Amino acid sequence: xxxxxxLQMQMLKEVAxxxxxxxxxxxxxxxxxxxxxxxxxxxxxxxxxxVSGLDIRIKSxxxxxxxxxxxxxxxxxxxxxxxxxxxxxxxxxxxxxxxCGIDNCGGQDSEHDGVHRFFLEKNAxxxxxxxxxxxxxxxxxxxxxxxxxxxxxxxxTMEMEMVQIKGVDDTERRTIAKLKENAKLVVRERLMTxxxxxxxxxxxxxxxxxxxxxxxxSRAVAKDNSFQKFDAKLIGNAACKGHTECxxxxxxxxxxxxxPALEANDVNAxxxxxxxxxxxxxEQIVKLMTLGLTEAEAEExxxxxxxx
Amino acid sequence: MLELKGVSxxxxxxxxxxxxxxxxxxxxxxxxxxxxxxxxxxxKSTLAKLVAGIEKPTSGRIFFGGKDVTDVSVxxxxxxxxAFAFQQPVRxxxxxxLDLIRIAVGEKITAASACEYLSxxxxxxxxxxxxxxNASLSGGELKRIEIATVIARKAKLSVxxxxxxxxxxxxxxxxxxVFKKMRAEIKGGSIIIISHQERILEIADEIIVxxxxxxxxxxxxxxxxxxxxxxxxxxxxxxxxxxxEQNA
Ligand SMILES: Nc1ncnc2c1ncn2[C@@H]1O[C@H](COP(=O)(O)OP(=O)(O)O)[C@@H](O)[C@H]1O
Ligand SMILES: [Mg+2]
Numbered sequence: 001x002x003x004x005x006x007l008q009m010q011m012l013k014e015v016a017x018x019x020x021x022x023x024x025x026x027x028x029x030x031x032x033x034x035x036x037x038x039x040x041x042x043x044x045x046x047x048x049x050x051v052s053g054l055d056i057r058i059k060s061x062x063x064x065x066x067x068x069x070x071x072x073x074x075x076x077x078x079x080x081x082x083x084x085x086x087x088x089x090x091x092x093x094x095x096x097x098x099x100c101g102i103d104n105c106g107g108q109d110s111e112h113d114g115v116h117r118f119f120l121e122k123n124a125x126x127x128x129x130x131x132x133x134x135x136x137x138x139x140x141x142x143x144x145x146x147x148x149x150x151x152x153x154x155x156x157t158m159e160m161e162m163v164q165i166k167g168v169d170d171t172e173r174r175t176i177a178k179l180k181e182n183a184k185l186v187v188r189e190r191l192m193t194x195x196x197x198x199x200x201x202x203x204x205x206x207x208x209x210x211x212x213x214x215x216x217x218s219r220a221v222a223k224d225n226s227f228q229k230f231d232a233k234l235i236g237n238a239a240c241k242g243h244t245e246c247x248x249x250x251x252x253x254x255x256x257x258x259x260p261a262l263e264a265n266d267v268n269a270x271x272x273x274x275x276x277x278x279x280x281x282x283e284q285i286v287k288l289m290t291l292g293l294t295e296a297e298a299e300e301x302x303x304x305x306x307x308x
Numbered sequence: 309m310l311e312l313k314g315v316s317x318x319x320x321x322x323x324x325x326x327x328x329x330x331x332x333x334x335x336x337x338x339x340x341x342x343x344x345x346x347x348x349x350x351x352k353s354t355l356a357k358l359v360a361g362i363e364k365p366t367s368g369r370i371f372f373g374g375k376d377v378t379d380v381s382v383x384x385x386x387x388x389x390x391a392f393a394f395q396q397p398v399r400x401x402x403x404x405x406l407d408l409i410r411i412a413v414g415e416k417i418t419a420a421s422a423c424e425y426l427s428x429x430x431x432x433x434x435x436x437x438x439x440x441x442n443a444s445l446s447g448g449e450l451k452r453i454e455i456a457t458v459i460a461r462k463a464k465l466s467v468x469x470x471x472x473x474x475x476x477x478x479x480x481x482x483x484x485x486v487f488k489k490m491r492a493e494i495k496g497g498s499i500i501i502i503s504h505q506e507r508i509l510e511i512a513d514e515i516i517v518x519x520x521x522x523x524x525x526x527x528x529x530x531x532x533x534x535x536x537x538x539x540x541x542x543x544x545x546x547x548x549x550x551x552x553e554q555n556a
Contacts, residue, residue: 219402247401287398290360291412291457292386301411305402 004030007074007103014133015099016070022097026068027054029082031075043067043094053083053115060089060121068097071114076106076140081113088156090121099131102142102168111143118149120156120183128160134167141169148175152183154209159186164199165307166192173201179240181209189218190307193226193254203232207240207269216244221303222254233261236269246275249306251299310336310359310465310498315368317351317358317521328354330521331368336465336514338496341487343503343512343529345536351521352502353395356467359500360392361385372465389464393471395502397454400441405453408441412457425456428486430479448474455483459490466490467500472508484511509533 004012008030016022025043028036032052039045042062046055056067069084086096104110120126134142150158164171177185185205193199205214214234222228234242246258260273280302288298317329329351336342344352357363358370361382369378377385391412400408409422423433429452439445441453451474458466468487472480484507491499501508509515515532517525525532 281398283398284400286362286382287394288411289382290362290386290390290392291408291461292383292414293411294383301403301407302400305400305404305407308402 004035008072011072011074011101011103011133011135012070014135015072015101015131016068016097022066022068024066024068025056029069029071031073032078032080040065042092045069048083048085051083052080054085056084056086058086058088058092058094060091062089062092062094064093066095066097070098071100071112073100073102073104073110073112076104076110076138077108079109079111081115083115084117086116086118086126088118088120088124088126091123092121093125095127095129097129099129099133100144100146101133101135102144103136104134104140104142105136105138107139109141109143111141111145113145113147115147116149117151118158119151120153120158122153123155124153125157126159128158130160130162132162132164132168132171134169136167142167143170144168145172146174148173150175150177150185152177152179152185152212154181155183156180157184157186159188161188163190164192165190166194168199169195169197171197171199173199175202176204176206177214178206178208179212179214181238182211183209184212185214185216187214187216187218189216189220191218191220191228192223192303192307193221193228194223195226196224197226198228199226200229201231203244204235205233205242206235206237207242208237210239210268212238212240214240214242214244218244218246218248219306220246220248220256221251221307222248222256223251225253227255227257229257229259230275231259231261232273233263234271234273236262236264236266236271238266239268240266240270242269242271244273246277248275248277249280249303250277251279309338309371309373310500311371312355312358313369313371315358315365315370317354317363318366319363328521329358329365332518332521332523334516334523334526336498336500338498339491340513341491341499341501341511342514342516343501343509344516344518345502345504345509346518346524350518352518353469354521355518356392356395356469356500356502359465359467360390362392386461386463391458391461391463391466393454393458393466393468395469395473397450399443399445399450402440402442404438404440406437408453408457409460412460422460425460426453428459428482429453429456430475430482431456446474448476451475452479455486459486462494463497464494465498465500467502469502470504471501472503472505480505480507484508487511509536 042059230246232244258275262271285298426433
């Protein structure tokens, strides 16, 4: 791994839990330039030639390997769009850790828009972890607009964990997925916004094959004057199962808009949506106060637990 | 030592306003185990909340360890050594059993030592330590976790509000042992148990009977216990014996 300064190391830790060079395949992008890459026997990372971004090819049958592709931005005023395509071979089972950290101390906006596409062949299985993190107290905004497309062939499984807890001023996240027979998609999203931040999250999941299933769960906290929108649409075109859930806590002047949509085009499609928005229950705070926490400490514990 | 002097509590507005606790005087000495009993709706839970600071008296004063704590916050009362197991425990989305026990102890104890508290209340610790304290737990499980967190506090004064509710017979016998042990271990520590259960009344040093917000009887167990007719302990005691979760 090339030399990183303390700030860059901090960002790598926040977005990819990296304290040192990762095991397995990786590609690190820092301030819009390549900053280290390793392919392995089973996982090949190459640069795209037409646009900026990567092709990541994972051989069929690859087991228990990982790919880390963190992006960090520490200069003010950068704006980039990056296209990363993942081709996951039949029966492969891998962990993919992406994530973007922006530190903006300057006056100009910094923006990273990542377009990630996942093509999973039959029975492939991916655990995908994506963390977004912003820091720096400059007037320039930290903006992240990820687009994620997931194509699951028969029996393929994708589990996505997406976390954005701090410091991103503006985010618009779009995730679309298409599932064939017996494919399975699990999404766990955690979002916290504060100050004047804005976050919108859109999902459109097409369940196209019999036995396909999707479970999309978002837990969100909106503090101060922040605003969040959760817009999830499930489309059942076969004998499939779909569940979406938006569970949110609002504090101060926070606002949350949950827009559920279910579309069933097959009599054997079973689709469910749940949404709950409210402030922290007063009795939860009181209970923790009887255990010796102050009101502020109690709130913090409840929020941390909720977003875990 | 806990002392209530002329404590009254009223709630509700206008015509709905109701005196729930009426001019109650009581004291719980160091090292004593006091059981409060009486019919449902009599004001027992309200009294416990007044002690914990969750409700503030309309008049009267509360003293703990010689200090007037009437205007002291819930947090500071907890810090000064008052612990309270709710009749209806609170559920949390996200916080797990280990989190709650750690908060109760006030430090990051290991999972293994947290497990000891769960074993005390008859829960197989391994299965519960990482469980979220949410709606997936049954009333009885939640109740035992609540009791475990209060035991973990090792407080000078522990108040348990109907701990038997929703607990099966086997765990119930264990629970009695736990209360006895608590009393032996916390030097000078006092325990208040709100209960309808005969077997809990039997281990009391003193019994207080509350009805319609007033103290009906108060005195040593041997003096009060024989005078308790079915009326005072009524209702819930049968259910707890059967071990169901009807009362949770
Ligand atoms: N905050 C409140 N506002 C209005 N009524 C209350 C309030 N708290 C308790 N009560 C009423 O006071 C009475 C005593 O309640 P409680 O203390 O729970 O009795 P117990 O625990 O002995 O069954 C009940 O009639 C209950 O409905
Ligand atoms: Mg009660």
